[in-house]
Amino acid sequence: MDKKLVLNNENDTILLAENIESEKFPNMVIVLNGELGSGKTLFTKAFAKAMGIDDNVTSPTFTIIKEYYNGELPLFHMDVYRLEGEADSIDFDYYYNKNGVTIIEWGDTIKEYLPEEYLELNFKILTENKRVVYIKPIGEKYENLCGEI
Ligand SMILES: Nc1ncnc2c1ncn2[C@@H]1O[C@H](COP(=O)(O)OP(=O)(O)O)[C@@H](O)[C@H]1O
Numbered sequence: 001m002d003k004k005l006v007l008n009n010e011n012d013t014i015l016l017a018e019n020i021e022s023e024k025f026p027n028m029v030i031v032l033n034g035e036l037g038s039g040k041t042l043f044t045k046a047f048a049k050a051m052g053i054d055d056n057v058t059s060p061t062f063t064i065i066k067e068y069y070n071g072e073l074p075l076f077h078m079d080v081y082r083l084e085g086e087a088d089s090i091d092f093d094y095y096y097n098k099n100g101v102t103i104i105e106w107g108d109t110i111k112e113y114l115p116e117e118y119l120e121l122n123f124k125i126l127t128e129n130k131r132v133v134y135i136k137p138i139g140e141k142y143e144n145l146c147g148e149i
């Protein structure tokens, strides 16, 4: 079942990321959707920090994929906004099976390249500091996880 959460400020978004991070497992995939400025990168930064990654995690808009190996698990942070017709050039399955966590900003633009199971977060801007997020688990593993968050 989808969950709806109101995020009243940045800290609520950070707490959500920390909460989901605490349920992480190898080959976890998280898809972040929502307009520019809705908090996808902020969520990823907080998730990375909770994993023990101390790099400054920035949006990989121009590089598409950034890989971090100094946390509890590898983290693959993708922003596929500018990928358009070139998704074929990326071996997504390689990342999905590398025993890390894959976070994909704008994943809804590459639906046919997503794995069978993943956690989808759909962010919407309500006001300058308020967001709403709809949490949609795809697959049994993620449904169970959603019971914990
Ligand atoms: N509740 C909130 N959750 C997330 N970001 C927020 C919130 N309130 C304000 N912001 C601001 O909105 C911006 C979100 O930017 P970013 O995470 O880069 O979005 P996206 O990656 O979705 O384009 C940041 O400047 C952040 O400080």
Ligand SMILES: [Mg+2]
Residues within 6 Å of the ligand: 040, 041, 059, 079, 105
């Ligand atoms: Mg972003």
